[in-house]
Amino acid sequence: MPRTMLTDEYWSKLIRLMLKTGRVYDKPEHRNTFEGILYRMRVGCPWRDVPEAFGDWSAIYRRFNLWSKKGILMQLFAELRQLADLEWEFIDGSIIKAHQHATGARSEDKEAVGKSRGGNTTKIHMAVDSCGLPIDFIVTGGEVHDSKAAIELLKQLPDAEHVIADRGYDSEKIREQIREKKGVPNIPRKRNSKIGNGDIDWCLYKHRHLVENVFARLKHYRSVATRYDKLARNYASTLALACCLIWLPMWVG
Incomplete structure (x- = not known):
């Protein structure tokens, strides 16, 4: 066995x-x-x-x-993430190599497979809570910039006191969207910014490794680390199931 x-x-x-x-x-x-x-x-x-x-x-x-x-596996994930600690939310993206078996779906949609420097790729845009547990994600083509996907991701995230991201999310539109949700953006500006980063809580920013840790745990599963599914919904379901396994030890039902 x-x-x-x-x-x-x-x-x-x-x-x-x-x-x-x-x-x-x-x-x-x-x-x-x-x-x-x-x-x-x-x-x-x-x-x-x-x-x-x-x-x-x-x-x-x-x-x-x-x-x-x-959407059963997504429902399981949605049930588990209700326990999330929403004092902080960390968001980030990670590129996933799409295997040749992941291409050629009989669909008019691109199925979240795009072209980037690495060839056919998919990108996971992930959000985690204060404890470093996944609370939501979206899947796009690998060529989609983090700041572009963040707009959609933030719309479906629950309200949090602070939202932390790296310089790739440096956009006043993103900051305004966070403020509209009663949150405080903690996103450093690019080095050539004339505004500067005097308002950044660097101590809190150091905890951004929590979202990186989630990516590291998810990529223990080879069907997550490399995409083999032709359909975006099937890959998203695989990812949701992997997130469920991270949550299960904390859930008491």
Whole structure:
């Protein structure tokens, strides 16, 4: 039997979360299916190469694709992040290499695959809370600048007392959007700025490593570190599931 990722405690928590979506999954075969999805997420193999110990690969893929289409995995993430500490919010982006298998989707949409210096890439725009736990994200093509995606990301984020980001987000439009949400922007200006950075809380800014730590943890999963999914919603669901695994130890239900 291949190494599994779900302890009895974690599976019990996932069952309770799934029940909140109106579905019952407390069956051994469903646990195997979930383990198969996690196995593929961890090792980054094609769905056809998921070991038979987890069940038929096509059934595992169909269930994952259905959950992705219905937004089930995003719902699980949304339930977990309600515990977020919103005194601080840290935002940042990270480039992800898109494997050749991630291209060629039968869709008129670009499916969040873009061209950058690294070739076909996707970018994750992530927000974390005061404790360094993921609270939301969006997925775009790799060529999309952080400051451009920040406008959309900030719209869907809950209000926070302080929003911290690096110089890549140096934009008065972003600062104004944060202030409209009753928050205080802590974003350094570029070195050639005539305004300067006298208003920046550098002590707080040093905690920006919390969002970098989340990227480091997410990229332990090879299906996150390299994108293999053709559909943007499937990659986003994989990312949401990885975020759920970060949250699970803190959730008591």
